[in-house]
Amino acid sequence: MLAQIIPILTAMLTEAPQIVALVEEAWKLLTATTPATVDQQAAIDAALEAAHKALQDS
Amino acid sequence: MMTYSRSMWRLCRPCSVLEDRARHWFAVSMWGAVALGVVVGLASCTTTPAVGNDIAAVEIALTAAERAALIYTSLPRCGGVATLCSSQATVDRVKAADQQAYQAMKAAQKDSGLISAAWGAISAFQLATPVK
Numbered sequence: 001m002l003a004q005i006i007p008i009l010t011a012m013l014t015e016a017p018q019i020v021a022l023v024e025e026a027w028k029l030l031t032a033t034t035p036a037t038v039d040q041q042a043a044i045d046a047a048l049e050a051a052h053k054a055l056q057d058s
Numbered sequence: 059m060m061t062y063s064r065s066m067w068r069l070c071r072p073c074s075v076l077e078d079r080a081r082h083w084f085a086v087s088m089w090g091a092v093a094l095g096v097v098v099g100l101a102s103c104t105t106t107p108a109v110g111n112d113i114a115a116v117e118i119a120l121t122a123a124e125r126a127a128l129i130y131t132s133l134p135r136c137g138g139v140a141t142l143c144s145s146q147a148t149v150d151r152v153k154a155a156d157q158q159a160y161q162a163m164k165a166a167q168k169d170s171g172l173i174s175a176a177w178g179a180i181s182a183f184q185l186a187t188p189v190k
Contacts, residue, residue: 008142011132015125022122029115036114048117048163051124055156058131058149 116163116176123159123180127152127187148188155179155186 029036036044131152136143162179166172 008133012129015129019122019125022118022125026115026118026122029111029118032111035110041110041114044114044117044121048121048124051121051128052156052160055124055128055131056153058128 112170112173113163113167116166116173116180119177120159120163120180120183123184123187124156127156127183130188144188148186151186152183155183159183 130144131149133142133144134140135149136145159176159179159182162172162176166176
């Protein structure tokens with residue numbers, strides 16, 4: 001039972017703050033008056049591709 | 059009413075306590091997804107001076123929704139001994155909704171007139187993800 005629960009708890013603890021940070025980032029972009037930089041856009045693209053692949057492979 | 063000291067409780071029910079914590083963190087993660095839902099909802103009402111940021115916000119919202127969904131799809135599949143588990147049918151629905159949202163986002167990257175459709179697809183994807 002412990003061996004089963006600990007990896008799940010770890011995943012949840014890891015993901016929860018990242019999800020909140022992403023929501024904040026999305027809100028900042030929506031209310032920004034200046035466009036995202038090329039570097040920011042590249043990081044956003046890379047994060048999306050990684051998350052999409054991870055979900056589709058799960 | 060029978061009461062337990064903290065140490066007695068730990069000795070008697072260690073797995074139940076951990077399961078409760080797992081459910082708690084699952085709920086915390088899902089609240090993140092709910093907050094994302096608020097952003098998705100408000101985004102359809104917002105006009106942004108920096109148009110390019112609309113697509114970036116769609117991408118980030120989709121990334122957050124995918125990470126929230128990954129917590130569910132990474133659980134062991136139901137049918138074995140696992141008490142915290144994910145249903146294969148639900149996982150398939152989540153993945154299909156994710157793929158539709160992803161394709162809607164890609165279409166919006168090429169044509170900014172499709173941004174509203176992309177937000178709608180992300181919203182549908184979120185609804186397909188179980189919250190408990």
